[in-house]
Amino acid sequence: SQEVAVSDEITIVVMPKLVGIPYFNASETGAIQAGKDLGINVIYTGPTTPDAAEQVRMLEDLISKGVDAICVAPNDAAAMTPVLMKAKKAGIAVLDWDTPADASVVDLSIHQIDDREYGEHIWDLLVQEMGDTGDYAIVTGGLSAANLNTWIDAGLAYAKKQYPGLNLVTGKVPTDEKQQVAYQKTLDLIKAYPNLKGVVGVSTPAPLGAAQAVQEKGMKDSIAVVGTSLPTDSGPYLADESLRVGTLWDPAKLGYLTVVMAYNFLNGEKPQDGQEIANVGKISVWADGRTVIMGPPADFTKENYASFSF
Amino acid sequence: MGRTLVEIEKISKIFPGVKALQNVGFNINTGEIHALIGENGAGKSTLIKILSGVYQPEAGGKITMNGKVLEELTPLESLRNGIVVIYQDFSLFPNLSVMENIALGHSVEKNDTLVSWKAMEAIAADALDQLGLILDFHVPLGELSVAKQQLVAIARALANNAKLLILDEPTSSLSKGEVKKLFEIMLSLKKRGIALLFISHKLDELFAVSDRFTVLRDGQYIGTYSEDELDDDQLISLMVGRKIEYTIYPKNKKEEPLLEIQNFSKKGNFQDINFTLHKGEILGLTGLVGAGRTEVAQAIFGLNPVDEGTMLLDGAPLVINTPDEAVKAGIAYVPENRLQEGLVLRKSIEDNISLSVLDSISANNGLVDLTLKRSLTEKWMDQLGIRPNNPQMLASKLSGGNQQRVVISKWLATEPRVLIVDEPTNGIDIGAKSEIHQLLRELAASGLGILVISSELPEILAIADRVAVMRHGRIITQMFCEGLNQEDIMSKAL
Amino acid sequence: MKSGVKKLIVSKEGILFCIFLFVFFLMSLLSPGRFLSWYNLQSMAYQLPEFGILALSMMIVIVTGGINLSLTYTATLSMIVGGMVMANISAAGGNGILAVLAGIVIMIGMASLCGVFNGFVVAYIGVTPMLATLGAMTLFEGISLNITKGGAISGFPFEFLMIGSGTVLGIPIPMILFILIIVGTWLFLERSKMGMSIYMIGCNPKVALYSGVRVKRIIFQTYLIASVLAAIAGVLMASRYNSAKESYGSSYLLQAVAASVLGGTNISGGEGKIAGTVIAVMILQVISSGLNIFGLNRYLTNVVMGGILIVVLTINFLTEKRSK
Amino acid sequence: MNIKSLKIKELPILLILLLLSLIITIANPTFLTVENFLDILKSNLVLAMMALGMLMVLLTGGIDVSVASIIAAVTVITGQSLIHFSSNIFVTILVACLSGTLMGLVNGLLIAKLKIPPIVATLGTMSVILGLVLYLTNGAWITGIPDSFIEFGRITLFSFELVDGRTIGFPVQVLFLIPVIFLTWFILKKTVIGRGIYAIGGNLESAERMGFKADRILIFVYSFEGFLIGLAAVVHTSIMRQVDPNAFLGFEMQVIAAVVLGGASVLGGFGSVLGTVIGVSLFCVINNGLILMHIPVFWQKIVVGLIIIGSISIDMIQKQRVEKNKIRVDVE
C-alpha cells in the first residue's frame, strides 16, 4: 500500500471498507499481485474503521492526488455518490467491488457473487445441517453492514417460502465483527432458546465465535453452526465439526479481478459473459453489461478445508 | 529559653514582578513560640513555603537546622527534618478518613511499604487525645466542617513529631474555646522543646502565647523582638509603618426595616430565626463555630432554602431559592471560605471581580463590554487597595488578605442593598481590617443593611450597631452594642 | 508593539500556528504539485468544516469541565430523523427547498432534544458528564438503529446536496458555514457573558454558584448549544454523503477531543481558545490529507497523529517550564 | 465501622445489580443457574482484570484510553511468542506481562514526567500503539497457537456433571482473576503506595508535600495497569485460541464505563475494588440479560443506554438527598 505514483504509469486505487481485517487483507494481496502482473501501480488503502465519512475524505484526497481509476467497497452506498461523481468529473474511472455503490455513478461493478443467490445458499447449507424444521438464530457482524444485511434478507425471504418449518428465534444478533462477542452472544442464545438447533454466522469472525460457544458447551451434535468464514481461520472449528460448513469466495481473487477489470476498462475493454480471467477463472456478466460476478462461493468442511489457501 | 534550632540567612524569593522576600534572616529557638507577623503580602507564607521545601529560595540564601545546612530542600526532606507546616488551606485529603489524614504521613516518612491500620489508629487516637478532640476516625475528612478539618490538620502535625511546627493562621476558623485549647497545646509542645512558628493577624492571640516576634514588611526583614520589648501599638507601627487601632464607630438606632427574617427554620440547621435588619444598620451575628450562622446566611442567599419561614424586603415578601435570585433582589454574600467558595483561583482578579456583575457590564446582545469590565475592576481594586495593582494577576498568586479583598470587591460591585459578610476579616492584616471596617461603615451610612458574621467580638463591638447571638441553631438574644463589652456577649454564646 | 508580536508568537496559539505552517510546508514538499494544487486546497476546504464544527462543539463542553461522548451520535441521530422527513417530503413530490428547510429544522430540533437530554442529566441530575454522555451515546445509537434498522436514509432533494458541495464566489459553502460558526462560537465563548460564566464554571462551579451565576442552567444550555452545533455538522455530513446513517463520523469523536486539547483546551475545564482549536483542526486535516496523498499507510498516519499530539504537549510543557 | 462506609458507597449500585438480576430471573430463570454464572464469569474475565487496573488510574484522577490498544498489542506479542518462542505457560505470562508493563510505563512516564494530561497522553499512545500493531500485523489473525497452550486454556476446576450429562466447571482462567482482585485490593488497602494513590487523587499538591512521590506513584499505577493487561491478554488468548488484532476496538469505553458504574469518580480519589467488581458485574449482567430476556436486538442498545443513565441517576439523586438532609448544626 505504499506505491508512489509514477506520472506516466496507470494508477488504480482499490479502497476496501476498512484496512486491517483478514478478509480485506487477503483482497489486498490479490490486488497488489494483479498490479505486479499487469505492470501498473495499485494503491490499496482505506479507513481504519468502517466509517463512510472517513472513506469519503480519503477518496477526496485521492482525487487530489490524481489517479486513473477508483475501485471502492463502500461502507455506505449512498454516502459515496457525491464523491464518486466528483471523481468522474475529474475524469477518473469509477468501479465498485465487494459491495455495490450507487449504480448510476459506477462504470463497472465487480462482485464476488450474486447477493441473493449467496443468501439462499447459506440457508440451504443451514437446512442441510440442521434439517428443515426447528429453532435457529443469526449472529451477524453489525446491524448496519449493508452487504451482510442483503444476504440475510435474501436468505430470510427464501426461507419463508422454501423452509416454512424454520423458526428464527430472535432478530439478527450483532457482534461488532468480533469473535469474542459472537462467542458471548451465542452462549446467551443457547441458554435463552433451549431448543436451538442451528446458528447462522454472517461476517467472518461470527461463525467462529458461534462455533466456539457450541464446542465449549459440548453441543456440537445438537446445534449446527454454518456461516461465512475464511477456511484458514476456521480450520480448528471445522476439524471437530463445531462449525459444520463455511462458505466464502477467495477474497484475494476478488481483489485481483477488480484490478484486472479496472485495467481493462481503462484500456477500453468491456467485460464479456463467460470470459476467462487468468488466475481467477470464468466470470459472468449481467445483462446491464457492467455487473461482473466472479463466480460461486466455495464451501469448506472438515474434509476439504485444508486444501484452501485463503 | 532553648538553643538555636533553625538559622535563616539571606533568604530571598522573586516572583515575576514581585520581590516576595529580600534578604530575610533570623533564628528560631527550641522551646519558643515565635510569631511571624506582617501585613498581607509581606511574605510570611512565602517564607514558610521555603522552609518546607515547596519553593526554592534564590541563590545565596541558607537555612541551617541543628547546625546542619539544609540544601535543596524538598517537602519530604523538610518533613524528615521535623519541619511540619499547617497551611492556610490545610493541605488535607477530603477523600481519606480522618485517621489517615492524621497518620498516613508517618508511613510515608518511615518509607514503609505496608500500612498498619492498627498503628495508624493508635497514632491518630494519640494525636486527637493530645488535642482533647473526639472525632469519628473513619469519616471521610471532606464531610467535616472547616473548623474540624483545621483541627485535624493540627492533629496531623502533632502526629508527625514536629521539631519545628509552623502554623499559618491556624486560628482563623476556630472558636474562642478552641483557640484556647490550641494555645494550651502550643504551650505544652513548647515545654517539650518544640519550636513553633506562629502566624496570625490577631494581636491579642499573638501576645497571649508568643515569646518573640519577627516582623516582615514588603518582603523585608524589619527585626526580631522579644515579647516584653513591645506593645500592640509598637508592633503595629513596625508592621505597617504607622499607628493603627480599631476605631469604635458610633452606634445608631435605625428605625426603617430593610430585611425582615421571620420564623426561619430548617431541619438540622436552625430553628425559629427572627431578626430585622434596618437600613443603614450593621447587625452583628456571632456565636461559637457551629452555631449555625453560616447556614442562616446561606438560607437568606438562596444556597440553603428553608423549610419554613418568610422573608420581607422593604416590607414586601421575598422568596429566594437560588443565589441569582438573591443577587437580583440586591442581596450579596461574602462566604467564609474564600479559597473554595469565594474565588476562582485559576482566573484573574478582573475575571473574579466581574463574575457577579456580568449582566450589568454586558450589552443587550449578551456581549461583555471589555473596557467597562476593566474600568470597573480598576475602580474596585483601587478602592480596596488590592496589591499588586494588576488586574490580570491570577487570584491564586495573591496573598490571603488581597484575595479576601477581591471577594469583597466582587460583591460591592453588584451594588447590593443587603450585604452579608461571613467572617469578613479572616486572615486580613490589622491595617486592612480597619480599612474594611471603615468601608463597611461607609456602606451602611449610604443606606445598606449589613449583616456581619464574625467570631471576633472586638470586631463586632467596633462596627456593629446591634448584635444577635446564636447558639445551637437558635438566636439566643439580640442586643444593642452601645455600652456592651465582650463578656456580655460571651456569656450568652456559651 | 514589538513585544505584542513576540507575545503572540510565544502564546500557545502562536506556537500551534507555527507548527501548522511547518506541517503544511512539509506536506507540500512530500507531494510536490499535488498537495498544493488548487483542487486539493479546495477539497480540504470541503473536508475541514464538518470535523471543525464537531471539534468546536466538543470544546465548549470541555470548557465547562465536561465532555460529550455522544457528540457524533447526536449528529447522526438528528440527521437520520431530519433526513427521513426530508426524503419523505421530496418523495411525495414536495417542493425541494421547502423539504430542505423542514429537514434542517427537524435536524436541529432533534439535536436540541439530545442536548436537552444530556444537559438535564448532567446539569440537573448531576451525573458525571463522561458517564452520562457514554450512556447517551449508546442510547442515541440504539434509537438511530431502531429507526433505520441498520440501513441508510437517502433520497434527499437535490437542493440539499448543494449545501455540502456548492460554492459561493468560489468558496465552498461548508467553509463559509464553518467561518460563520467560528466567529459565532468565538463571540459566544470568549466575548459573551455566558461564555465568561462558562470559563468560571469550568474552573470552579461552586464559586460561580456562590457568585449568583445560574450554573445548572448554563451547563444545560451549553450542552444544548453544543448539540445544535453537532446538528449543523450533521447537516454538512448528510449533504456531503447524500445519506444519513448512525455510524457516520464515528471516527471524529476521539479526534474532536484530541483537536480540542491539541488546541490548548484544558481537559479539566476552564481554559481554551477557539483559535487554538481551529488551528489544531487545520493541523490534523493537513496531516491527514497530506499523508494520504503521499500514500502513507493509513495506520502509520494514525501513528503520526498520535505522535504529534504527544510532541506538541511536550513542547507546551517544556516552554511552560522554561517560562517559570 | 467499615460496614457503615460500605453502606453509603457501594450499597445503591449493589441494590441495582440485585434488582436487575431479579427482573432477569423472573423473565428467564436460566439466569440463576450455575452454568450461566460460569459463562458470564468466563466471558468477562478480561473486562474485570482490565477494570481493576483502570480503577487505580481513575483513583489518581487520571484516565487511560489506550488500554484497548495495549491489550491488542500484547495479544499479538503473546501469540507470536507462543508460536515462535515458547509455549510454556510461565514464559508466556512473563512475556505478556513484561510487554504490557512496558507500554504502561510509557504512559506513566508521559503523564508523570512530561505532565501531559492523562486523557491526551493515552489518546496519543493509543493512536501510536494501535497504528503500529495494525501496520505490522496488517490485521491478520494469528492462528496455530500451540496445542499445549490451548489445552491449558480448556482446563476446568471443580468440574461437575449437569443433568443432561455435560460437565462444567470453573475455567482455569479464574486462577488469574482471583489473585488480581486480591492483589489490587491489597495494594490499595494495605500498602503505602496504595494509600498514596488515594492521596494524590484527593489532593495532589498535599500528597507531594506530605512526601509522596507522585511521579513514582503515577508511573507505578500505569505500569501496574499494563501488567494487568498483560495477564488479561494471556487469559484472552487462552480462551479465544487465536489472536485477532482488531478484537478490542472500542473496548476502552466498556472498561471505563464498568469502573465508573462501580462508583469510581473520574475526578479521582473515590472508588474501591469492591465497587469495581460490582460495576463489572452489573455491566455483564446487563449484557447477559438482553438476550435472556428476549429483548429485540434493535431495542438492546436503547435499553443499555437507559440502564446506565438510569442507575447512575438514581444513585446521584440518592446522594443528593442524603446531602440535603445532613445535620449541620445540633439544633437545641
Ligand SMILES: Nc1ncnc2c1ncn2[C@@H]1O[C@H](COP(=O)(O)OP(=O)(O)OP(=O)(O)O)[C@@H](O)[C@H]1O
Ligand atoms: N506563586 C506566586 N507567583 C507570583 N507571586 C506570588 C506567588 N506567591 C506569592 N506571591 C506574591 O508574593 C507576595 C508575598 O505573598 P505571601 O503569600 O507570602 O504573603 P503573606 O505575608 O502570607 O500575606 P497574607 O497575610 O495575606 O497571607 C505577595 O505579593 C504575593 O502576591
Ligand SMILES: Nc1ncnc2c1ncn2[C@@H]1O[C@H](COP(=O)(O)OP(=O)(O)OP(=O)(O)O)[C@@H](O)[C@H]1O
Ligand atoms: N449549602 C452548603 N454547601 C456546602 N457547605 C456548606 C453549606 N452550608 C454550610 N456549609 C458549610 O458547613 C460548615 C458548617 O458551618 P458551621 O458548623 O461552622 O456553622 P457556623 O455557625 O456557620 O460556623 P462559623 O462560626 O464557621 O460561621 C460551614 O463551614 C459552611 O461553609
Ligand SMILES: [Mg+2]
Ligand atoms: Mg499568607
Ligand SMILES: [Mg+2]
Ligand atoms: Mg460559618
